[in-house]
Amino acid sequence: MLRKNGTEKMHVDMKTRSMTSGCLERSVSWWFNLDVGNNINSSLNSLPLHPDVAHLEWLLGHWESKTLGQGTYPTIKSFHYHEQANFTHCGQPLLDYAFYAFHGDTGRPLHREVGFLRPRAGTDQIALIGAQNTGLSIVEEGEVRGKEITLTSHSVSRITFGKEPRVVKTKRILSLDQDGKLRQCFSMATSNQEMRPHLEITYCRLSQMLSRVTEKWDMVL
Numbered sequence: 476m477l478r479k480n481g482t483e484k485m486h487v488d489m490k491t492r493s494m495t496s497g498c499l500e501r502s503v504s505w506w507f508n509l510d511v512g513n514n515i516n517s518s519l520n521s522l523p524l525h526p527d528v529a530h531l532e533w534l535l536g537h538w539e540s541k542t543l544g545q546g547t548y549p550t551i552k553s554f555h556y557h558e559q560a561n562f563t564h565c566g567q568p569l570l571d572y573a574f575y576a577f578h579g580d581t582g583r584p585l586h587r588e589v590g591f592l593r594p595r596a597g598t599d600q601i602a603l604i605g606a607q608n609t610g611l612s613i614v615e616e617g618e619v620r621g622k623e624i625t626l627t628s629h630s631v632s633r634i635t636f637g638k639e640p641r642v643v644k645t646k647r648i649l650s651l652d653q654d655g656k657l658r659q660c661f662s663m664a665t666s667n668q669e670m671r672p673h674l675e676i677t678y679c680r681l682s683q684m685l686s687r688v689t690e691k692w693d694m695v696l
């Protein structure tokens with residue numbers, strides 16, 4: 476539907492089934508005043524950036540390693556990899572993130588991680604809540620200082636049938652270099668190694684997500 480001001484008004488009708496009320500069907504309708512097509516993700520990306528994540532705007536967008544990332548650990552053969560990193564938002568006071576790693580030679584998909592970066596409003600505190608295809612789920616907490624985020628794991632859980640060794644502690648730094656490149660350094664301690672570097676990679680920005688800090692949508696959870 477085209478509005479008077481020429482912008483597209485998109486109607487997203489999501490039908491959900493309530494598990495608790497005997498399959499009662501209800502309809503949730505959202506109206507966005509957005510100049511976009513029918514893709515809900517790109518529509519969400521065009522929403523105003525929540526003021527509580529305005530200090531993380533430098534992360535927003537799609538990034539990709541232009542030079543191979545380096546992987547290392549005392550117990551494994553060193554390796555190289557490509558990685559895509561995406562930081563998006565949907566108007567809530569958090570960022571959605573995803574890291575997709577690929578084999579440096581073959582391009583075969585390897586490590587994958589998705590989650591959220593959730594700052595504590597009015598402070599420099601931040602939490603990363605992430606899930607990995609290796610069966611790990613990690614909550615890391617730390618702080619944002621300018622264009623650098625330093626995180627240390629607060630809890631690490633994993634599937635019961637995960638491979639040994641177990642990850643017991645993680646540390647990572649996400650930072651923006653002066654030349655506009657994003658850098659990630661990741662270290663871990665396992666059930667048989669103390670804290671040691673595992674990953675180091677630099678990403679170039681492929682596209683920047685537009686953002687407008689105009690509204691406040693508070694979290695209900």
Ligand code: HEM
Nearest residue numbers: 546548550551552554556576585586640641642661663665
């Ligand atoms: C960020 C979260 C990550 C965690 C917690 C993690 C954890 C681990 C652990 C626990 C090991 C086994 C170490 C050992 O055998 O002593 C490992 C190995 C390995 N990781 Fe990661 N990793 C992560 C990210 C990545 C990424 C992004 C890549 C990119 C390709 C990667 C590639 C590898 C490779 C190739 C091995 C060696 C596997 C083998 O030789 O069996 N990891 N990782």
